[in-house]
Amino acid sequence: MNPAGTTGPLSAADDGGGAPVRLEGLLKVTGAARYAAEHTPPGTAYAWPVPAGVARGRVVAVDTGRAMAEPGALAVLTHENAPRLKETGDATLLVLQDDRVPHRGWYVALAVARTPEAARAMAGAVVVSYEPEGHDTVLTPDHPGLYVPDKVNAGFPGSRERGDFDAAYAGAAVRVDATYTLTGLHNHPMEPHATTARWEDGRLFAHDSSQGATLVRETLAGLFGMDKRLITVVSEHVGGGFGCKGTPRPQVVLAAMAARHTGLPVKLALPRAQLAAVAGHRPPMFQRVRLGAGGDGVISALAHEVVTQTSTVREFVEQAAVPSRVMYTSPHSRTVHRAVALDVPSPSWMRAPGEASGMYALECAMDELAGAAGLDPVELRIRNDTATEPDSGKPYSSRHLVECLREGARRFGWAARDPRPRSRAEGRLLLGTGVASANYPVYLAPSRAQARAERAADGVRFLVRTDATDIGTGARTVLAQIAAEALGVPLERIGVEIGNTGLPAAPVAGGSAGTASWGWAVHKACRALGGLLAEHGGTVPPEGLATTADTADDVPAESRHVQAAFGAHFAEVAVDADTGEARVRRLLGVYAAGRILNARTARSQFIGGMMMGLGMALLEGSTMDPRFGDFAERDLASYHVPACADVRDVEAHWIAEEDPHLNPVGGKGIGEIGIVGTAAAIANAVHHATGVRVRDLPITPDKLLGTAGGPGRWSGAASGSTAHDLPT
Amino acid sequence: MAAHPAQDGPPPPDSGPPPSPASSSPTSSTVTLEVNGTSHRLTLDHRTTVLDALREHLDLTGTKKGCDHAQCGACTVLADGRRVNSCLLPAVAYDGVEITTVEGLAGGGAPHPLQRAFLDRDGLQCGYCTPGQLCSAVGAIAEAAEGHPSHVTPLSAPPGAPVPLSPDEIRERMSGNLCRCGAYVNIVAAIEDVTR
Numbered sequence: 001m002n003p004a005g006t007t008g009p010l011s012a013a014d015d016g017g018g019a020p021v022r023l024e025g026l027l028k029v030t031g032a033a034r035y036a037a038e039h040t041p042p043g044t045a046y047a048w049p050v051p052a053g054v055a056r057g058r059v060v061a062v063d064t065g066r067a068m069a070e071p072g073a074l075a076v077l078t079h080e081n082a083p084r085l086k087e088t089g090d091a092t093l094l095v096l097q098d099d100r101v102p103h104r105g106w107y108v109a110l111a112v113a114r115t116p117e118a119a120r121a122m123a124g125a126v127v128v129s130y131e132p133e134g135h136d137t138v139l140t141p142d143h144p145g146l147y148v149p150d151k152v153n154a155g156f157p158g159s160r161e162r163g164d165f166d167a168a169y170a171g172a173a174v175r176v177d178a179t180y181t182l183t184g185l186h187n188h189p190m191e192p193h194a195t196t197a198r199w200e201d202g203r204l205f206a207h208d209s210s211q212g213a214t215l216v217r218e219t220l221a222g223l224f225g226m227d228k229r230l231i232t233v234v235s236e237h238v239g240g241g242f243g244c245k246g247t248p249r250p251q252v253v254l255a256a257m258a259a260r261h262t263g264l265p266v267k268l269a270l271p272r273a274q275l276a277a278v279a280g281h282r283p284p285m286f287q288r289v290r291l292g293a294g295g296d297g298v299i300s301a302l303a304h305e306v307v308t309q310t311s312t313v314r315e316f317v318e319q320a321a322v323p324s325r326v327m328y329t330s331p332h333s334r335t336v337h338r339a340v341a342l343d344v345p346s347p348s349w350m351r352a353p354g355e356a357s358g359m360y361a362l363e364c365a366m367d368e369l370a371g372a373a374g375l376d377p378v379e380l381r382i383r384n385d386t387a388t389e390p391d392s393g394k395p396y397s398s399r400h401l402v403e404c405l406r407e408g409a410r411r412f413g414w415a416a417r418d419p420r421p422r423s424r425a426e427g428r429l430l431l432g433t434g435v436a437s438a439n440y441p442v443y444l445a446p447s448r449a450q451a452r453a454e455r456a457a458d459g460v461r462f463l464v465r466t467d468a469t470d471i472g473t474g475a476r477t478v479l480a481q482i483a484a485e486a487l488g489v490p491l492e493r494i495g496v497e498i499g500n501t502g503l504p505a506a507p508v509a510g511g512s513a514g515t516a517s518w519g520w521a522v523h524k525a526c527r528a529l530g531g532l533l534a535e536h537g538g539t540v541p542p543e544g545l546a547t548t549a550d551t552a553d554d555v556p557a558e559s560r561h562v563q564a565a566f567g568a569h570f571a572e573v574a575v576d577a578d579t580g581e582a583r584v585r586r587l588l589g590v591y592a593a594g595r596i597l598n599a600r601t602a603r604s605q606f607i608g609g610m611m612m613g614l615g616m617a618l619l620e621g622s623t624m625d626p627r628f629g630d631f632a633e634r635d636l637a638s639y640h641v642p643a644c645a646d647v648r649d650v651e652a653h654w655i656a657e658e659d660p661h662l663n664p665v666g667g668k669g670i671g672e673i674g675i676v677g678t679a680a681a682i683a684n685a686v687h688h689a690t691g692v693r694v695r696d697l698p699i700t701p702d703k704l705l706g707t708a709g710g711p712g713r714w715s716g717a718a719s720g721s722t723a724h725d726l727p728t
Numbered sequence: 729m730a731a732h733p734a735q736d737g738p739p740p741p742d743s744g745p746p747p748s749p750a751s752s753s754p755t756s757s758t759v760t761l762e763v764n765g766t767s768h769r770l771t772l773d774h775r776t777t778v779l780d781a782l783r784e785h786l787d788l789t790g791t792k793k794g795c796d797h798a799q800c801g802a803c804t805v806l807a808d809g810r811r812v813n814s815c816l817l818p819a820v821a822y823d824g825v826e827i828t829t830v831e832g833l834a835g836g837g838a839p840h841p842l843q844r845a846f847l848d849r850d851g852l853q854c855g856y857c858t859p860g861q862l863c864s865a866v867g868a869i870a871e872a873a874e875g876h877p878s879h880v881t882p883l884s885a886p887p888g889a890p891v892p893l894s895p896d897e898i899r900e901r902m903s904g905n906l907c908r909c910g911a912y913v914n915i916v917a918a919i920e921d922v923t924r
Contacts, residue, residue, distance in 0.1 A: 021847050028855030029843040029862065031790015031830035038789035071755070116784060117775040190794045190802055190856040190908050239792070239856030240908050272795040472854030472909050600850045604911060608853060611910025636799040636906060643903040647912045 019600040020491055022477045024237065024470065033237040036209040037194035037269040044196070045074055047258045047268040048119040049250075050109035050126050051277060052101040055135035055629025056343040059099040059108050063127040067111055072118035074262050076126055077110040083257045088222035091313045092278070092346050095250045096257070101130065102313045103137075103345050104630045105277020107250055112258045112266060135343040137629040139309045141179075141286045145340040146307060152319040152337050153353055154443075154511075160325055160391065163332030168301035172292025176368045180289065180361040181696045184622035184631060185282035186639055187350050189471075191239020192272055193279055195255035198265035204231045208252045211241040212508030214467045217501045219248040220256060228501075236499040241471040242612070243349030244279040246510040273634045280348025281622070281631075283308045283318055287361035292332075297373045297380045302330035304362060306337045311346040315339075318347065319354035323676075324362050325391035326564070327439060328384035333391075343629055349510065351612055352672035355440055356679070360616070360697065363436035363680030367687065376419060377435050377684070378409050389562040397561035397661035400592035401437055404568040407655060408435070408590040412570040421691035429574040431585075432689025436677035438567035438591070442668045443511035446552040448504035449521035451483065451529040454544040461493055464526065467506040468498040468518040473671055474601030475514055481597055482519045482665060486526035504548060512565075512669025515597065517551075519665035524549035561661050565593035565668040569610070569681040575689045580701030582686050584614055584648065589674060591654040595666030602670055606652035609674020615642045616675070617682035621698045759823040763788065764832030770819075778814040778822055779803045782829060790830040790859045794906070801905030804860035804867070805829050811867025813904075830859035833866065842866065845918035853909035861905045865919050868901040869893065893923045 027033035052059075064076040075081075082096035095107045111122035136145075149158040169175065197206040204224070210216045213233040221228035233252075238245065251268050259266040270278065285308045292301035304324035310316050321335035350356070366384075370377040385402050388395050409415065417433055418424065424431040449466035464483045470476045480494040487494075497503055506518050528547035536545065572586040587610050596602045619640040623632040633639040652674070662668065679697060686704070687693045694703045758771045761781060770785055779796075782788040782805070791814060794802030798813035805814045806828040814827075833840040842865050845851070852858040872878075875888040880900045891897060898916050907915065 022850065022852075024855070025847045025850075025852065026839070026843075028852055028858050029830075029846050030834060030839065031788075031859045033855055034789060035792075035856065037793075038783070040784065040787065115773060115776075116780055117773045121775075188908055190800060190854065190906065191792070192794070238854065239794075240854040242908070269793065272797065272799075472852075474853075601853075604850045604853055604909070604914065607913060608910035611912065612908075635797060636795050637797065641906055641908055642910065642912070643906060644912045644916065645899040645903040647899070647910075650913045 019598045020477055020481060022474050022601055023480060023496065024476055035191055035194070035237050035239050036207040036235070037196060037267055039196045039207050040267065041198055041265040043264050045112050045114060045262055045264040045266050046116040046119040047255060047266050048111045048123040049107045049254060049270065049274065050111065050123050050128065051105040051274055052108045053104070053128065054101055054130045054132040055104040055137055057101050057130045057132035059101060059128055060131050061129040062109055066125040066127065067122040070113065070118050070122045070125060072114035073122055074112045074114065075258070076122065077112065077258060077261060078108065083260055085223045085253070086225050088219055090219070090247060093219065093223060093248060093250060093253050095253055103277065103311060103343050104628060105274060105345060107254065107278065110254050110258055112262055135629045137342050137344050137624055138626045139284050139307070139340065139342065141307050143340045146338040148336060148338055149315065149317050152317040154319055156319045156322045158317070159336040161334050165301050165303050165332045165334040168332035169290055169292040169303065172300055173295045174293045174369065174373045176291045176365050176372055178289055178365055178368055178695060180287045180364055182285045182357055182360065183697070184284045184624065185350055185616060185620055186276050186622060187242040187244035187279065188275065188636065188639065188641055189240030189242055189244065192270045192275060193245065193249045193251045194269035195252040196265060196267045197252070197255035197259040199259050202230060204256055206252055206256060207234045209238050209245055210235045210248065211238065211246040211469050211471055211510055213469065213499060213501045214505045215508050216248045216252055220252065223253060224256070231501065233501045234499060235469050238469060238471040241509065242351045243353065243510065245471070246349050246508050250278050272636065276622070276631045276634045277345045280346060280350065282350035282353065282357065283310070283347035284624070285318070285320060285357055287320060287358070289361050289365040291365055291369045293369060293373060295373065297369065297375045297383050299328055299330050299384050301332040302328070303334040304358065308337065308339050309342050309344060309347065310339045311344050312341045314346045315341070316347045318357055320358035322354050323358040323439060326389050327362060327437065329386040330390050344624070351609065352440060352676050355672065355676040356616065359436070359438065359677045360679045363677050364683050364695065367434065367684040368693070378405050378414060381405055381437055392562060394560065394562045397563045398657055398659040399564065399566055400655055400657055401566040403655050404566055404590040404592050405437070407653065408568040408570050408588055411590070411653065412588050414570065421688055428577045430577055430689040431572065431574050432685045432687065433570065433572045434681045434684025434688055436569050436680035436684060438569055438673050438677035440512055440565045440669065440673040440676055442563035442565065442662065443513040444555050444663060445507035445513055445517045446550065446555050447506045447517045447521040448548065448550045449518065449525045450504050450546060450548045451522070451525035452544055452546045453529060453533055453540045455540050455542065460540050461495060462487055462489060463495040463497065464522050465497040465503045466518050466521060467501055467503040468514060469509040470498060471509050473509065473514065473605060474598055475509065475518065477601060478515050478597045479518060479522050482522050483526045486523045487530050512671040512673070516663050516665045516667055516669060520551045520554065520663050521549045523664045524551060563662060563668065565591065565673050567591040567673050567677070569677045571681040571685040573682060573685040573689055575686060575704065580704035582618055582699055582704065584618070584682060586649045587614065587678065589652045591652070591670070591673060592657045593654060593670050593673060594657055594659050594662055594668035596654055597667060603652050605670050606674040607650045609672060610650060610652070610678045611642050611647060613675040613678025614646065614682060616697060617679040618698050619646065757820045759820050761819065761822060761827060762824060763827045764829060772819050774818065774820055776819045778805070778817040778819045778827065781819040782814065788829055788831055792856050792859055794856065801864060802857050802860040804863045804905060806863055806867055809870060811864050828863070830862055833862060841922045842918065845921040849914045849918040849921065851911050851914040851918040853911055857905060857907045861902070861907065861915055864902060864905045869923060871901070872897065893919070895920065
C-alpha cells in the first residue's frame with residue numbers, strides 16, 4: 001500500500017536548484033509583464049464603481065448632477081441606463097439591472113470619465129437615495145434561518161450519515177466535543193480585480209484579471225446575449241487569485257457595459273477596499289466536532305457539524321465537513337452543513353474551500369483527542385489511517401498520509417517532544433510544537449490544446465497553445481516541461497501561449513486541477529504531433545505541422561479509486577507570556593501529491609499555501625459590523641495578511657509518489673494543500689506552548705490573555721485544557 | 729531625512745524650471761518628471777499621483793497598484809535613491825526628482841543582481857508585488873549601508889555605522905512590501921545572495 005515508504009529514505013525536495021526557472025520570470029522582474037489594467041488603448045476612459053451605502057433596501061433615486069459636472073465626466077451608469085443583461089446562473093454578475101440592494105457594497109452606479117482622478121471624484125459625488133430595509137448580517141450558531149442544503153460546494157451532499165453515531169459516541173471510552181469558530185476571510189490577491197474592455201464592430205475585447213479566460217468569455221456571451229466567437233478575453237499575466245478570480249467578477253461586466261455605453265475603451269480596477277464586498281470571501285463558520293474513540297485512540301464515532309452563511313444573491317456553502325468524511329477511520333459518522341442566507345456579500349472560493357476550514361476544526365479536535373487519550377498526536381493519526389475512503393468505501397489510488405507524518409516527524413525532530421503543555425520556555429517565551437494532517441482531493445476537467453512544429457532559423461521550434469492561466473503557479477513553465485518531455489526535445493525548443501480565448505478552450509486555474517487538466521491535453525497534442533512528425537520522416541514541411549487534442553473523452557466521470565493528495569504540517573511557536581503574542585518559529589510541510597514536475601515552483605506553491613495558513617491561524621480576521629452590515633476590515637492595514645517579518649523558517653518537502661491511476665501528467669495538484677491543516681498545526685502548537693486552547697481564529701493576544709485571565713493566571717491554565725474550556 | 733524613508737514626505741522644492749503658466753490651470757500644472765534617466769514634461773492634474781503618472785501617462789506599468797493606500801508596497805519606487813510608496817505622492821510635488829522604477833534597475837542590458845537573484849530563488853509567484861519588492865530591496869540595502877537602524881537593530885550598534893543585513897534585518901526592513909503568494913522566504917534568500 002505504501003511503495004514509497006518501504007524503500008528507506010524518501011526522496012525530498014531540495015531548493016529546486018535544478019528545476020527550470022519560471023519562463024515569464026524575467027518579464028516579471030523587469031516590469032515588462034503586463035497585467036489586465038496595464039493596457040491603455042488610445043482614448044481610454046476610466047471607471048470607478050459606487051457601492052451601496054445600505055445593507056438592504058432599494059435605490060429610489062440616483063442624483064448624478066454633481067458627478068456629471070466634474071470636468072472630464074463621461075457618464076454615470078445606473079440601473080436605469082445600463083445595458084440589459086441576461087441571467088447566466090451567477091446573480092452576482094447582474095449588476096445595475098434593478099433597484100435592489102442585497103448587501104452593503106453591492107454596486108449601484110458606475111462613474112466613467114476621461115481620467116482616473118475625475119472618475120474617482122465623480123463616484124464620490126453621485127448621490128444615491130435608498131429606501132432601507134432591516135438587515136440581518138450576523139451569523140449565529142442557532143440562527144432560525146438555518147437549513148441543510150442538498151449540495152454544498154463542489155457538489156458534495158450537504159448531509160451524510162453512516163452507522164449510528166449517537167450510540168457509538170455514547171459508548172466511546174474517550175470523547176471530545178468542541179466547537180471551533182472562524183471569522184470571514186478574504187483572498188486579497190495583490191492585483192485587485194481589473195479589466196480593460198473595448199468594443200469594435202460588435203466585437204468585445206477584454207483584458208481581465210481572471211483565473212480562466214474561457215469561462216469569462218462564455219459568461220460574457222451569456223450576459224450580453226452574443227455569440228462567444230465575437231468575444232476575446234485575455235488573462236495573460238494575473239496577479240494572484242486564490243479562488244476569488246476563479247469565477248467572473250463584476251469588474252469585467254461593468255467595464256464591458258461602460259465601454260459599450262461610451263463607445264470608448266474603459267479601464268476599471270476595483271479599489272482595494274471594495275473587494276471584500278464583491279470578490280467573494282471564505283464565510284464565517286461554527287464547527288462542532290465530536291470524536292469518540294477507544295482507549296487505543298481508534299475512532300469509532302465522528303460528527304462534524306458546520307454552521308455557516310451564504311448570501312441572498314447566490315447560494316454558496318463551503319464543504320467544511322467533507323474532509324471529516326474521508327480523513328480517518330470512522331465507522332459511525334455524521335457530517336452535516338447548515339447555512340443561512342444573510343444580507344451579506346456572497347461567499348465563494350478561497351484557497352482550499354472546505355478543506356482549509358474543515359481541517360482546521362478536525363485537526364484541532366484530533367489534537368484534543370490525543371490529549372484526552374494520552375497518545376502522541378502523530379501516533380494517533382497513524383492509528384486512524386485508512387486504506388479505503390470511509391465515505392464511499394472505495395480504495396485510494398494512493399494514500400501516503402502516514403509516510404508524510406513519519407517523514408515530517410523525523411525532519412522536525414518530533415521524537416524529542418515533551419507532550420506536556422507549557423513544558424518549554426525561553427525566558428518569557430513559551431514554546432510549543434504542533435502537528436496536523438492535510439488532504440486535498442484530485443480534480444480534473446476536460447481541456448483542449450494545440451501543438452505546433454515550425455521551421456526556424458535554428459532548427460525546429462515547437463509551440464503549445466491552450467487557454468490555461470498562470471496566476472503565479474508556474475503553469476506556463478510546467479506546460480512547457482510536459483511538452484518537452486512528450487516530444488523528447490529540450491525545453492528551450494518549446495514556446496507556450498496561454499491566457500487568451502483565441503487559444504484552445506481550457507478550464508479555470510482552480511481546484512488544484514490546472515496542471516493535470518491542461519497538461520493532459522498538452523501531452524496528448526504533443527504525442528500526436530510527435531507521431532505526425534514521424535510520418536513526415538522527422539522533417540517539418542515548410543507550412544509546419546499542427547495537432548489538436550481534447551481530453552473530453554479521456555477524463556473519467558467516475559473512478560474505481562478515490563484520488564487525493566495528503567500531507568502533514570508541523571509548527572513551532574513562541575508565545576510571549578506577558579503580551580500573549582504568538583509567533584511562528586518553524587513551519588514544515590511534507591506532501592504526497594503524486595509526481596512533482598518542477599521542484600522550484602512546486603516548493604513555492606507549497607510554502608505559499610502554508611503562509612496563507614499562518615495568516616489564518618494568527619493574523620487574518622474579518623468582523624461583521626452588525627449595525628452597518630459590513631465587514632469592518634476591508635483594507636490591508638486592518639486585514640492583516642502575513643508580512644515578511646511574520647515568517648521565519650519554512651520548509652516544504654515531498655515524498656516520491658508514483659500513482660499510475662492518475663493521468664499522464666502524474667500529479668495530484670499542489671496549489672491548495674499547503675494551506676490545509678497549517679492553521680491547526682499552529683493552533684495546536686499554541687496550546688502546547690501555553691496550555692490554553694483557543695478555538696477561535698485568529699489566535700490574537702486578546703484571546704490568549706483573556707482565556708487565561710491575564711499573565712497572572714497563565715500557570716492556572718497550564719494544568720491542562722479540557723475539551724470544555726471555551727474561550728471567553 | 730527621517731529614519732524610515734518610506735514615510736518621507738515630498739522632498740524640498742526643486743530648483744528646476746517653474747511650471748509654464750500657459751499650460752497651468754487651477755487644477756493642473758506642468759512638471760518635469762525624471763524617470764530612469766529620461767525627462768518627461770507633463771501637464772498633470774494636481775490629484776495625479778506619481779504612480780498614476782508612471783502607469784497612465786508614461787506607460788511605465790512595471791510599478792504596480794495594489795491598494796492605492798500605501799499599505800501594500802507594490803507601488804514602491806526610488807525617489808532620489810530613497811524608497812517611497814508612489815501611490816501617495818502628488819506628482820506635481822516631484823518636479824525634477826530622480827525617480828527610478830523597476831524598468832530602470834537593469835543596467836547595460838543585464839538584469840540587476842537582485843532581479844537575477846529573485847529568478848534563481850523563485851522570489852516571486854504571480855509577480856505583482858515583485859517590482860515593489862525589488863525597488864524596496866535596493867532602498868533597504870542602501871539604508872543599511874548608510875547606517876539607518878531598523879526595529880531589530882541592536883541598541884548596541886554604533887550610530888551611523890553600516891548595519892549588517894542579517895536575515896532578521898532583511899525581514900524587518902522588507903515588511904512594508906506584502907506578498908500574498910507567500911514568497912517571503914525566497915525573497916529573503918535572494919536579498920541575502922546579493923548582500924552576502
